[in-house]
Amino acid sequence: DAHSSPEAQLNSANILKYLRDGLSLTPVSHSKPNQKQALPLLICVEGSSGLVDTTLLSSFPEKKIKEEVASEFLKEGKITGEEYFAIIQDEKAPAVNIYGVEDKRAYEKNLKAFDQGLSSGESLRNYFQKVQEEINPLKARLYNKRLKDLESKIEAYQKKRISLSQYCQYLHRLLDVDAGAVLSSCPNEGRNAEAALLGRPKKQSARPALSRVNSGATKGAQGTRESLSPTRLKYPNFELFVEASKIEKKIDFSRVDSERSKYIKELSKKLTNDELSDLLIMS
Structure with a gap:
């Protein structure tokens, strides 16, 4: 996913919500045939190692304030979509555990190499800029x-x-x-x-x-x-x-949403409640 994009992270949170809602309707093997029981959700993520603890924010009692703070942190890139999802979810929802799957030693080694590359980037950019300046006159002479x-x-x-x-x-x-x-x-x-x-x-x-x-x-x-x-x-x-x-280029996007709404209205007359619910989630 795009780590620095709040929209992408919010989409990740919405996908997890959709999966969680599906799991909450799944019968557990040891439960009675007609009994539905919520299953815990394990989310494995990159860029972390071990358990990712969100209780500092998720345990905050004021739901509205908690959601506003989490939303602001998401926009600033301080938390991921997975963490946002875990923080704002309802207390009665299935338990959510976020676990980082990185090898900590290998991750820190690669991070160090990345930082070293960034530090030498400026000198390399200057070098390639000079090379480019030498090449440009040749292009003007040789290119058709x-x-x-x-x-x-x-x-x-x-x-x-x-x-x-x-x-x-x-x-x-x-x-x-x-x-x-x-x-x-x-x-x-x-x-x-x-x-x-x-x-x-x-x-x-x-x-x-x-x-x-x-x-x-x-x-x-x-x-x-x-x-x-x-x-x-x-x-x-x-x-x-x-x-x-x-x-x-030929599509009139100003009319797309209007026609889409009319089409869904037509379909709603023919679909079951479950099918209509799935359609609205996807749309």
Whole structure:
């Protein structure tokens, strides 16, 4: 999970609540057939060793104040979602035990190595900055326009000036530049792409480009496998992500929640109470 994200930690707490509620309805083997008994919940966590004691806060008698303090500590990153869950839960709820599963000696050794890396980070950053300053003039002289554009997009993504979907759509478009001039659907595809990006003339294949041969077969709503180059076929999930990001642009998010509520209302007429309860938890 994201340790520094209050939202992620709160989601962890909500997941644990969902699991706890499920356990509280589970029959214990030694209980009577129709008797429900709450089971204790053991939560094993990283970054700790041994029992994680939350009683200092969880035993506080004023529930509202306890929840407010725990919420503030969660926002400040002083406690985790697991600890927050254990602190604010009702006294009648099943017992919660949090246990750290780290080997203390190995953990402290790795933590020390991490701290040493941080302390030397500044000098390394200065060194690589100087190397970068030496390389940049060479790029200006040796890179062709396409490589300069690619470098610019990589930097824009790394510095979060463009989103992941914008970056991936740009990479996706590289496959279509000049109707196959950069990437041709032929056995020499990889070498042709490299040659085009570096500005070198590529060897012409004796075979006609597959895109021209299949021009009549590749027309369709979103295209077919026949319309994809071998490079794209290697990365089907990348292809799916790009298509999904294109569809996302067409979604009117201001209407999504309204339509979702109407859809749940329709379903509520057909679902059992248990099914409806599960649906509301997931939504």
